[in-house]
Amino acid sequence: MAETISVEVARYSPERDTEPSSQRYDVPLHKDWVVLDALNYIKDKMDGSLTFRWSCRMGICGSCGMMVNGEPKLTCATFLSDYAGDGSPVRVQPLRYFPVIRDLVVEITDFMNKLQSVKPWLIRGDEKAVSEGEYLQTPEQLDRYKQFSMCINCLLCYAACPVYGLDPVFIGPAAIALAQRYNMDSRDEGAGERMDVLAQHEGIWGCTFVGECTKVCPKHVDPAGAIQQYKLTATIERFKSFLMPWAAGNSEMESAK
Amino acid sequence: MSGVRQTVRYTEYHPRWYRTRVSTWWWLSRWPYLKFILREISSVFVAWFVVVLLLQIRALSRGPQAYAAFEHWLQIPVIVLLNLTAMFFVTFHAVTWFNLTPRAMVVRFGGKRVPDGLIVGTNYAAWAAVSVVLAWFLLRS
Amino acid sequence: MAKQSNEPILWALFSAGGVFAAFAIPVHLFLLGLAFPLGWIPAPGYEYLHGLFSSPLPRIYLFALCFLALFHWAHRFRYTLYDGLQIKHLNEVIFVCCYGGAIFGTVLAGYLLWNFH
Structure with missing residues (x-):
């Protein structure tokens, strides 16, 4: 069993929720995985309803910006391993100050x-x-x-x-x-x-x-x-x-x- | 010209969004924000210094007795403490101001941008020189 | 040009005051507020300071210092109140208090220095 890391993702469904909540997922911790890899893993293997924007995975398209532990980050360039170690989950939230459409997607x-x-x-x-x-x-x-x-x-x-x-x-x-x-x-x-x-x-x-x-x-x-x-x-x-x-x-x- | 200046526009007819309100205490949430607000608060102590300066000018104008009273007032512990705090803040203002200068003002020399470090260094050198000159004027007696 | 805003003028005063304050106030405050009252450096006597403040150039310098430092304060403090306290509905009141305070202080400085004897 590989090492895992907890990711706490903000969830918001405009049809169902009045305010966002957070959901915790345990994903494998690979040395070369970025936060975006974790989100894609969650969407593919654990919860297909998770909604977020991404495209190029290489810091060019500018679509995967989110709050990671309260700091604005490109999730494709933010390594999970930088947040491992202290046992606390990595918090992923939509970009601050923008209205939230769903989960991690903001209105721009x-x-x-x-x-x-x-x-x-x-x-x-x-x-x-x-x-x-x-x-x-x-x-x-x-x-x-x-x-x-x-x-x-x-x-x-x-x-x-x-x-x-x-x-x-x-x-x-x-x-x-x-x-x-x-x-x-x-x-x-x-x-x-x-x-x-x-x-x-x-x-x-x-x-x-x-x-x-x-x-x-x-x-x-x-x-x-x-x-x-x-x-x-x-x-x-x-x-x-x-x-x-x-x-x-x-x-x-x-x-x- | 678009209407952006007057209003914030979002897509119309959209389902409910969630909006967070910025907390009144947003500047306590992160160290850089707190540092920012402390930098801005330094202006209060700049104004405080002007108040002290005006009191000094008034006392000097009124004569030796008034000036002795002013000097005595400066020795009250509360005033010394206030001035010590003010000293911290005006120094913080000076340091942040000098460090940010190259970002706000681009100097070009021979087509090349003068390196930030050089501008900041020049600022500090000038600060030292100005301080020495002012101190010399005040202490010449 | 569209409507002419006064913001550039206020910003220019803020900046000039910021430069002036950064260069001059630390040494002034250190001597006047700490070194003299605490006896670290012997304070200049009344006669000397009175003579110094009587000559025109130092008086112009002092006036400029008060004027610009106060407008620096007014501008910065105004925005600190806007951002820090989120009291947007009081914007006009804040505006009047900050720049009004600066104008009052400047006039006072001018009066004191003009009538200095």
Whole structure:
């Protein structure tokens, strides 16, 4: 008989339950098993009704984010063996601060809308014809935004952000970092449009730099840094538009590249 | 422009979700959150220092007798204890502030981002220099 | 630009105050609040300090310190109350109390330093 580990999984059925409960399963403890392997084992062999999201198993798709012992984690990159030893079960819960649809599945439409609102794509004043070739970029220009482009929308940063939990209108870490990813891109000309959304109170000013979003990010994006940097940019723009009203809107952030 | 700014939108016509309310004591739940709230509370002691400074200015303006009373007030154990606490918090503020600076402000030199450690180190060096200069002004007599 | 928010201005004051407070307050507080009253370092006499505070540059410095440190407090404390206590319905009251307090303290500092003699 192989060694086992207890996994305590949050269960919630909207048809049956008024609030989540937890269910305990004993699964084999393999050295190379991650929390997601345990969940799949439970679903395959023990309880087919367990519901959770997953896809790539390699930290790319960003769909298996959950709370493991109270910390936001990608379950495909969180080893069971790290929680073995003290005899207490591994607690697996849905991502914090999001409404729960069923078991470990959360509702993320709010984030999808916010993401879209910051226009995370290249915006050009006038598009070049395809025949004119690519928009060229130097390695230094790439370096400015590359870090922010690593985001996989796994939403661990939202589950780590008390400001989002307290005030769900806050645009939140990933969406702001992704806005910054395009703002800092030398090919992009949409910083002014994005500022309309970001410089709102719900955009960036609600952030108090708790900094946990950056700590939990599995891709080493620094959303907290992105937000503070953007505060500085927005402040400079605000003073510029106050001192030189005629220049407002033209220069917005383009000089930052 | 979308309506995201005003409201939180979720999918419509969905079955019942479960939502948890954030506890009022959320900042006690994890050490990093507690550290965060202590960092924010440091601002109270920044304000406390301004109060002490204003009392000093008023006492100096009123004459030697008032100033002696002010100096005496500073020696009351409760005030010393308060100042000791304030000292801890303003130092905590300074350290966290300097450590977070490179994240909030990206400095580039010759196309390359200046390493965080260098910015933090410069901050500490400047802190030491400023402290020495201010102490020199106050102790010159 | 959409509607102009005042938040950047308040944030700028918060940041400037944060920098000022981080650099200057620890040494001030250490000397004034601990080292002098506890006798670790002999305190400067009344005459010297009075002379120092009478010259214009130190007075401008002290005014800037009070002004920025208070607005730093106001901003940070306001958000601490928002987040820490979850009293959103009192947002306006908190706003007025925090920045009102900072304005009051700044005016008081200006009055005391202007009339310093």
